[in-house]
Each structure stands twice: as structure tokens, then as C-alpha cells.
Amino acid sequence: MMASIDKLQPVKTIKDLLRRAEPAERPEAPTGHERCLSCQADLEGSRSYQQLRVCHSCGFHFHLSARERLVTLLDAGTFHEDDRGVTALDPISFQSKQSYRSRVINAQRRTGLAEAALTGTGAIMGREVVVAVLDFSFLGGSIGVAAGERLARAFEKATNRRTPLVSVCSTSGTRMQEGLLALMQLPRVVAAAQRHHRAGLAHLAVLTDPTTGSAYTGFVSLADFVIAEPNALLGYAAMRVLQEHAGNEMPRDAHTSEWHLAHGLIDAVVARPHLRDFVASLLDLLLNDYHLSAPKKQRTAPPAHSDRVAWQQVQLSRHRLRPTASDLIEQMTTSFIQIHGDRSGADDPAVVAGIGSLGGESAILVGQVRPHDGNKRSGLVQAAGFRKARRAIELGGKFGLPVVTMIDTAGADPSLQGETEGLGQAVAACMAAMLEVPTPTIAAIIGEGNSEGAVAMAVADRVLMLDNAVYEVIRPEDAAAILFQEAGRAEEAAERLRITSHDCLRLGIVDATVPEPGEGAHTDHAETARLLRRTVLRNLVPLRRQRTRKLLERRYARYREIGSTHSWIRGALERRLAHLTDRLAGAFNRVRQRSTIVRRRVDFGEEPEIPV
Helix, strand or coil: CCCCHHHCCCCCCHHHHHHHCCHHHCCCCCCCCCECCCCCCECCCCHHHHHHCECCCCCCECCCCHHHHHHHHCCCCCCEEECCCCCCCCCCCCCCCCCHHHHHHHHHHHHCCCCCEEEEEEEECCEEEEEEEECCCCHHHCECHHHHHHHHHHHHHHHHHCCCEEEEEEECCECHHHHHHHHCHHHHHHHHHHHHHHCCCCEEEEEEEEEECCCCCCCHHHCCEEEECCCCEEECCCHHHHHHHHHHHCCCCCCEHHHHHHCCCCCEECCHHHHHHHHHHHHHHHCCCCCCCCCCCCCCCCCCCCCCCHHHHHHHHCCCCCCCHHHHHHHHCCCEEEECCCCCCCCCCCEEEEEEEECCEEEEEEEECCCCCCCCCCCCECHHHHHHHHHHHHHHHHHCCCEEEEEEECCECCCHHHHHCCHHHHHHHHHHHHHHCCCCEEEEEEEEEEHHHHHCCCCCCEEEEECCCEEECCCHHHHHHHHCCCHHHHHHHHHHCCCEHHHHHHCCCCCEEECCCCCCHHHCHHHHHHHHHHHHHHHHHHHHCCCHHHHHHHHHHHHHCCCCCCCHHHHHHHHHHHHHHHHHHHHHHHHHHHHHHHHHHHHCCCCCCCCC
16 A cells, blocks of 8 residues: 555655555665766765755756655645546557566556646645656656546636646657557646646646657647746657758757746746745735725826926937836736746747736736837837737736736837747737737836837736926927938927827826836936836725726727817818818918018018909
């Protein structure tokens, strides 16, 4: 009879687990002076190796068994194993030199597990979770009928108990000896995972070395947040297959967790010593049930506006020392965990997105990061940036978190590459996500908000604007070149386009302005963050009181009715009056031109022409 870890006394280290385990389930203990497989350092007496199987010298992560993994991740003594009796020794009677049934039985004896998937319930920092661990030491962590059933049941249990699920994978993919039945476990688990997702529950996936095949192309990539250990082998194809196709041209770090992070395919790379705290912090942010509240009537001072002309405010909005969205988010939040990439192969640095604690309440924060280096192309948002923002906004909708966006961009990337990457669809989908997310939304224009790249993330319930920020349909320089055929008339174009915070407030495009310290936000980043945070929270509180249906109806009405239009009768009268005014103005200009010509001829002693 296999001993369950929940029936053992609490253990604090892997060494305790190895000492207390039954002989049949005890992993092979190191003998003699074991050395690191990466740097050859002597691991004798290494505390990090004894507790976490991590080299103290180079940080190399050794493999952990499923039970060892639970010791490092869960609160001591809280794990309770489920579905221990779910097995399938040989569902298609597979024939080979060695009996498949015998291989499964040998793996059970060697690992102390009945299957590659170990599932159950436990707690992380006191929060109940359902856990599912794939153990590579059991036939390469491959997924067959029994493992698929266990994983599906784990998702179903998490759905029924309304708890988050944490999956930890070390797998080679589908178990070939079970044929197509093994492949069918992919939709089997995904169906259960999607039901868990639709219930608004969190799924965090931890990927360890290696994670390839069906798990990677299935429930793992559908997780809300994907974390990987350093230098883990990740991806759909095995390394052998990749090398066969790429030959010697494959990059050195390809297929690693770091490579996946750089390409926006996972959200974080976290070393094992920090993994438990990271997962606990992430769960706290996602599942935070604290909401801000305040008296129904709040006294607010009348807004004070800058007396600078529009072109001066354009220059201040582009100031090289002006705080970026990353700067403001860092100082406005007490904790912030980023999500990376669009899960499609790119991570646009022009957009930062993640989950943070804002005034004690969890919120989704999305910011456009524009380096103020004078380069016109700096901070242009690519298709991947809009997809990342959309993913963050949808997370806010799933977990009932308010969404706060910060706008500062020269616009969407107008390059041919941007077009081929689906820029148009990405902008439209991001805007649609902002309009449809069933939680309060607040947008803050913190610098220069230009064109479609800005409006895609600024269609919020409440729109704020830093005092010296500008909101443009087009850059003043470009407008001057098009309208006046003179780029030097940018100052005049800026004034006529009504792009300042005061203009936008008067037009009803923004709801409130935020004062800037000193001569502008560039003079004091911390004070700017404090003023913006205070205004965001003041606007968030009344939105939190509204029911979802009313919130969405008001948001629809806001953008449905923006800009004044008239009825047919009033419109016809207005058009006729405009035409009449235009004709009178033209006649007046012609008379004035004739009188000017007459005066000039008199001045030069010429006989004026008297019209007949």
C-alpha cells in the first residue's frame, strides 16, 4: 500500500521526505560527493541542494519528483491525494519486446506513484488550491488514459470547489503505447480546463525541464499565467526533432524558458527558491476580494489648468525626463506582477501589462511605454502590444478586477511589418475588449496620446488627463504639413486642433484633469504618481458601486453619443445658414479686395477704375 504524503508528519525539506518515505516510493538518494551537472561544484553540505535540489554555485535546477515538488510548493502537511485508484495498465494491449504492462508496473514500483499525474488538494500560504503534477520519472511524464482522467478530474474538482488550480509539468507529451486513446486525452483535459476557465477561476501553470508535446499544446498554454523554471526545455517539439529540422542554424538558447519569455510565450521565469512566494503573491492579487469604498459625496476642488499654449504642452508631453507608464506603475502600486507577450511569438516592449495592488485593491494595469529620446519611432505600439493589452483586459474581466490604462504613444506602428502582423485587427480587438470588459475601466493620458494607437486603450468609463498631456487625432507637425503644406506651422496646428487637457475637458472627451507638480511631471516623478494614484482611486470608487449591466449601458451611451449631431430639420437649417454665411463672407472678401486695389492706385497717382 502506497503511503500518501498527507498521512506523514509535516516535512520541511526534501531530505526529510526521503528519510521518511516507504522503501517502495523512495527516490534514489545521492551517494558519495555528488557534483553539479552544470558547473561540477561539490554539492556535499549544500543547503540549497538539500532543500530544493538547486546548485548553490551556478543555480542549476535538478529534477524533482512529484512528491518532492509538493514539499517545496505547498504548506506542510496540507496535501491530500485524489483519484489514487484511477489507473489503466494497457488499454490497447500494446505489443513490443518488453511488455507495456510490465513497464507501467516497474514505473509504479520505482517511483511510488500509480500514474505520471499526481493530483489532489493542498494550501499555499493558507489559500486552498487544487494541484496537478506530472512526474517525468514516471515514463517520461507522458500522458495516457489514466493521467488524462486524473488531470480532467482535477480541473472538475477545482471548478466544483471554486478554487484555483496549480499545475506543475515535467512531461515528454503523449504516451505512444496507448495509441490514439492517449492523443484523445488532449481534448479531454482541455474541455475540463475550459469549463474551469468559464467559471472565472484561476489556473497557474508551472513548467519545468522538460515540458513538450501534448501538455504544452493543450491545457498548459491555456493557463491564465505561465511560469517556468530557469533554463527549462519548453515547446511543442522535442529537441531532437528541432535539431533535425534546423541543423546547425538553431540558436543556442532556443527552446529554453528564457527564449520563450523573450518571445512572449510565457509570463515569467522564476527560480525555484522564489517560486512558492511568487505563486502565493500572484494568487493573492488575482483573488483579492477587497474593494475600495468612500462616502457617497466627495468634495473635489475645481480643476486648475496650465496657462501654457498648446505647442508648449506638446513639448512638455514629449519631455525627455517625463515619467513613463512603467515609472508611474512602479510608484503607484505596492506590488506588481507583469504578464509578458501575446502568446503568439512576440512581446512588445512598448506595452507593459500586469496585475498590481492599487490602494489595497487588485487591478489590471496596462501602460504604453514611450521612451522620450526624441526618436519618432520610439514607443510605436506593434500588433503584439495591442494583443498583450487585450489579454490583460480580458483577465480583468475574468477575475472581476478594474482595468487602468495609461496612454503615452506616438501611435500604432505604421510599418509594412506591422500590417502583415495584423495591426488593424489587433487595434480593433483591443478597443472592443475595452468597451466590453464587465469591470470598471479608467484611462489616464499621461503624455502624448496620438491617433488610433491611443484611443484603442482609452475608451474607458472614466478618462483622466495629466495637465500637460495632449490627446491628438494627428501629430501637429504632420497636420501642418497636410493642411497648410508647411511643417513649420505646427504651433498653429496644435492650437487649432484643440489637443490640450483643458480643450478635451471642455469637449467632453475626458472627465477630469490631474495637476502636475512644479514646472511639469518631469520635475517630480514620485509626486506625479501620487497625484495620479489619488485621482484614479477617487474615480474608481463610484464606478465600483455600479452594477455590471448599468456600467456597460453607460459606457455604451458615452461613446454612442459623443460629439454633437442634429435632427434632419435642424441639420438642414444649419447647413443652409452655413452656406449663406459662407457666401456673405466670400462677397465681403471680394469687396474688401477691390477697395484695397483702389486705395493702392490712388496712392500711386493712378486714376481709379470706376466700375460701370
